[in-house]
Amino acid sequence: MPIKSYILHFEEGKKEIVLKELHNLQNCEVIPAQNQNVLVVVTATDTEELDNNIYNQILEIEGLKHLSLVSGFDTN
Amino acid sequence: MEQKIIDRRSFIKKMAALAAMTAAASMFPGIIFGYEQEAGIPKGGNIDWKKGPCRFCGVGCGILVGVENGKAVAVKGDPNSEVNKGLLCVKGYHQTICIQAKDRLTHALVKKNGSYVKTPIKEALDIVAKKMKQTIEKHGKDSVAMYTSGQSTIPEGYVASKFMKGAIGTNNLDCNARLCMASAVTGFLTSFGADEPMGCYEDIDYADYFVTWGNNMAEMHPVLFSRMLEQKNNRGAKIIDFATRTTRSSMASNKSILFEPQTDLAVANAICYEIINNGWVNKSFVEKHCRFSKGKIKMGYGLEDNYNFKDEPQSIDFESFKKFLKDYTPEKVSKYSKVSVKDIKYLANIYGNPNNKVVSFWCMGMNQHTRGTWMNNLVYNIHLLTGKISIPGNGPFSLTGQPSACGTAREVGTFTHKLPKGVVTEEKDRKLAAKIWKVPYERIPSKPTYHATEMFRAVDRGEIKFIWIQATNPLVSLPKTSRYRPALKKDSCFVVVSDVFPTPTSDVADVILPASWHIEKGGLYGNSERRTQYWKKMVEGPGDSMPDAWMFIEVAKRMGYGKLFPYTRENHVEEIYNEYRQFHVGPKHEMAPLDVLEKQSGVIWPYVNGKSTQWRFNAKYDPACKNGEDFHFYGNDDGKAVIWQRPFEPAPEMPDKDYPFWLNTGRVIEHWHTGSMTRRIPVLHKAMPHSYVELHPEDAKKYGIANGQKVKVSSRRGSCTLPASINERGLPTRGQVFVPFFDENMLINDVTLDAFCPISKEPDYKKCAVKIEKA
Numbered sequence: 107m108p109i110k111s112y113i114l115h116f117e118e119g120k121k122e123i124v125l126k127e128l129h130n131l132q133n134c135e136v137i138p139a140q141n142q143n144v145l146v147v148v149t150a151t152d153t154e155e156l157d158n159n160i161y162n163q164i165l166e167i168e169g170l171k172h173l174s175l176v177s178g179f180d181t182n
Numbered sequence: 183m184e185q186k187i188i189d190r191r192s193f194i195k196k197m198a199a200l201a202a203m204t205a206a207a208s209m210f211p212g213i214i215f216g217y218e219q220e221a222g223i224p225k226g227g228n229i230d231w232k233k234g235p236c237r238f239c240g241v242g243c244g245i246l247v248g249v250e251n252g253k254a255v256a257v258k259g260d261p262n263s264e265v266n267k268g269l270l271c272v273k274g275y276h277q278t279i280c281i282q283a284k285d286r287l288t289h290a291l292v293k294k295n296g297s298y299v300k301t302p303i304k305e306a307l308d309i310v311a312k313k314m315k316q317t318i319e320k321h322g323k324d325s326v327a328m329y330t331s332g333q334s335t336i337p338e339g340y341v342a343s344k345f346m347k348g349a350i351g352t353n354n355l356d357c358n359a360r361l362c363m364a365s366a367v368t369g370f371l372t373s374f375g376a377d378e379p380m381g382c383y384e385d386i387d388y389a390d391y392f393v394t395w396g397n398n399m400a401e402m403h404p405v406l407f408s409r410m411l412e413q414k415n416n417r418g419a420k421i422i423d424f425a426t427r428t429t430r431s432s433m434a435s436n437k438s439i440l441f442e443p444q445t446d447l448a449v450a451n452a453i454c455y456e457i458i459n460n461g462w463v464n465k466s467f468v469e470k471h472c473r474f475s476k477g478k479i480k481m482g483y484g485l486e487d488n489y490n491f492k493d494e495p496q497s498i499d500f501e502s503f504k505k506f507l508k509d510y511t512p513e514k515v516s517k518y519s520k521v522s523v524k525d526i527k528y529l530a531n532i533y534g535n536p537n538n539k540v541v542s543f544w545c546m547g548m549n550q551h552t553r554g555t556w557m558n559n560l561v562y563n564i565h566l567l568t569g570k571i572s573i574p575g576n577g578p579f580s581l582t583g584q585p586s587a588c589g590t591a592r593e594v595g596t597f598t599h600k601l602p603k604g605v606v607t608e609e610k611d612r613k614l615a616a617k618i619w620k621v622p623y624e625r626i627p628s629k630p631t632y633h634a635t636e637m638f639r640a641v642d643r644g645e646i647k648f649i650w651i652q653a654t655n656p657l658v659s660l661p662k663t664s665r666y667r668p669a670l671k672k673d674s675c676f677v678v679v680s681d682v683f684p685t686p687t688s689d690v691a692d693v694i695l696p697a698s699w700h701i702e703k704g705g706l707y708g709n710s711e712r713r714t715q716y717w718k719k720m721v722e723g724p725g726d727s728m729p730d731a732w733m734f735i736e737v738a739k740r741m742g743y744g745k746l747f748p749y750t751r752e753n754h755v756e757e758i759y760n761e762y763r764q765f766h767v768g769p770k771h772e773m774a775p776l777d778v779l780e781k782q783s784g785v786i787w788p789y790v791n792g793k794s795t796q797w798r799f800n801a802k803y804d805p806a807c808k809n810g811e812d813f814h815f816y817g818n819d820d821g822k823a824v825i826w827q828r829p830f831e832p833a834p835e836m837p838d839k840d841y842p843f844w845l846n847t848g849r850v851i852e853h854w855h856t857g858s859m860t861r862r863i864p865v866l867h868k869a870m871p872h873s874y875v876e877l878h879p880e881d882a883k884k885y886g887i888a889n890g891q892k893v894k895v896s897s898r899r900g901s902c903t904l905p906a907s908i909n910e911r912g913l914p915t916r917g918q919v920f921v922p923f924f925d926e927n928m929l930i931n932d933v934t935l936d937a938f939c940p941i942s943k944e945p946d947y948k949k950c951a952v953k954i955e956k957a
């Protein structure tokens with residue numbers, strides 16, 4: 107049951123779009139920074155496969171500049 | 183069972199989020215997450231937000247602590263603070279978490295037959311007072327010593343000074359600020375006759391260029407660095423990082439220039455050479471406001487016990503200064519500094535161009551230097567020659583590491599040679615102190631005794647037989663702890679440690695006193711820009727914990743000095759500050775009254791006619807200027823600043839065949855100094871759980887060392903084994919290794935050298951010779 111956290115860098119002016127897309131994803135929590143073009147994203151899924159899926163879905167979001175993994179936990 | 187799993191998952195999710203926020207905060211100093219500020223706030227709570235300064239670094243950010251039901255439940259940046267305008271760094275956000283650490287010192291511990299026995303605080307204070315008194319009776323006043331801190335509050339430092347110098351009558355008082363900014367003090371005093379920066383943080387809003395001299399501000403002064411980045415992004419201001427190692431600051435700067443350790447002395451002289459050679463000297467400023475001097479050279483490095491040095495300044499003229507600089511042409515200096523001629527000229531051009539506003543920032547790189555005072559003088563030379571000083575956006579700015587290195591160590595003067603105003607060697611200063619303290623002035627000795635390093639050498643030699651160490655952890659932070667740890671363990675010295683948490687220093691104490699953490703007591707701190715900040719007690723401390731000032735007062739009373747300390751437990755902070763203010767009456771250093779400090783998020787001294795003085799020595803802003811000119815350097819009797827002729831001299835220990843690497847030590851953003859607080863904050867500890875040794879990838883390859891592999895770093899004094907860090911956070915130049923000193927399990931100061939600047943007596947933690955091998 108992997109839990110991962112990421113720093114997501116988005117393009118100037120794309121905060122709202124990125125936030126909307128992320129909120130549409132299941133198993134995904136978002137903590138936006140108030141004064142920088144970055145968000146913290148935490149995903150919590152049941153399997154490695156789902157984890158991989160959500161990772162790929164995030165990568166496809168319009169306006170995303172860069173996604174870096176910060177921590178990963180397996181709660182099994 | 184299921185509930186447990188859910189709780190565990192939600193806990194881990196929170197940890198994961200915090201880890202990401204910590205990382206983001208190190209990438210973007212000053213970043214704000216709404217979530218983080220609200221974390222831990224109970225729903226529907228009734229939170230009372232109380233104002234104070236951050237407990238950690240010398241930036242002195244204003245914080246608001248959310249208190250509910252007597253507990254600190256949240257921290258946020260104070261939006262009214264001119265320092266941080268609501269921003270905080272990752273340490274600042276998490277600061278109050280440490281007070282709940284399980285191993286918090288809550289009761290006094292007295293060593294009996296080799297083990298610590300929990301003892302009521304009153305009894306422990308009886309023991310301390312009795313032991314101190316007996317030691318004085320048997321061995322004289324100079325057999326007892328006190329070693330305090332730049333984290334002590336202004337009232338704590340003041341009471342320590344009054345107790346040691348005014349009541350007992352010994353100058354055996356020094357503090358850990360000796361290890362971090364003593365060279366800045368002697369630099370200011372020798373150049374301007376008055377300590378502390380002339381400008382303020384608002385300089386950041388006007389400067390076109392920031393030159394950081396050996397100063398990794400992105401990690402050490404993150405909120406100020408974020409203010410600089412804001413100016414870089416908004417106005418196109420430029421940041422030039424001049425350092426011996428590539429750091430996060432270098433990466434975020436417009437330009438990074440690397441130099442060979444110790445050669446900053448030569449490069450600074452080369453900049454002056456270029457300024458003069460290109461006709462960029464601000465002649466009218468120099469003629470009106472400066473004079474030239476030289477001092478002794480080849481002073482040594484203080485490596486031997488009882489080392490003594492006194493400079494002998496001699497006046498020189500501009501022509502001899504110009505002649506002296508001929509040895510420092512960019513071409514000559516480039517050869518040994520490894521800075522290209524082009525880069526030296528580039529730096530000189532930044533300062534030399536009359537249209538540029540330039541601020542120079544520095545901290546440990548220049549101060550922890552065996553020629554630290556000289557290095558400070560040299561950067562002042564550059565600003566004085568060009569007249570770029572005491573003007574908004576133009577100025578030299580030495581930063582401090584501790585929250586009250588300025589307010590307590592420098593202003594109150596918890597150094598052996600200092601008094602709350604002036605120095606012990608001056609009769610008029612002793613007379614003033616004696617008058618305010620109501621003691622005979624003959625009681626205050628006129629000779630300074632031990633500076634920090636020499637104090638611990640004196641413990642080792644058996645001269646000091648009682649030492650009280652307060653709010654500091656010298657057995658992690660002193661250089662060459664391999665000598666001073668066995669010294670403090672000796673039976674010849676009775677050791678008292680007051681602190682909030684156990685540390686390697688409290689481990690060798692005979693009595694451990696439980697101290698209050700900063701929000702559990704009231705106090706005042708003074709930050710790097712001369713800003714005094716006052717806060718009131720916010721929460722109760724646990725068990726028998728007690729404010730340090732009150733411990734001193736209790737011991738002083740037990741030793742028969744009660745009349746000198748007529749303060750009340752409830753209001754001692756305010757009573758002591760009001761007494762202290764009397765030392766600084768007048769427009770050169772007037773301190774703001776408490777009612778003003780209570781309302782505002784800090785006030786910059788001199789506080790004159792209801793206003794902070796933001797730029798000293800400039801008649802437009804500073805009412806103390808009296809010479810009728812634009813500038814008045816009134817710290818010196820002739821009203822002039824001094825341009826010093828200071829040569830390049832090599833470091834005392836350089837890499838050689840047996841020890842082929844330079845060792846540089848320093849800090850990381852997650853941990854504050856020796857880590858006794860931040861290592862007890864889980865999110866910070868998890869983000870940076872242990873120290874490491876940074877290597878250049880080519881050096882690592884040559885020695886067959888992989889990332890994470892254990893490496894033994896050894897000097898002629900000791901060794902330390904740490905995991906290798908290659909191409910991670912920082913990148914040392916080839917032939918250099920870097921180790922953070924926060925980790926008490928990996929004591930790199932067993933390896934460092936206790937050489938110091940002969941003028942300031944500040945040790946050099948940035949340069950000694952080591953070898954490395956796979957462990």
Ligand code: SF4
Nearest residue numbers: 236238239243271274
């Ligand atoms: S540690 Fe320094 S920069 Fe960080 S919040 Fe505290 S005072 Fe500000």
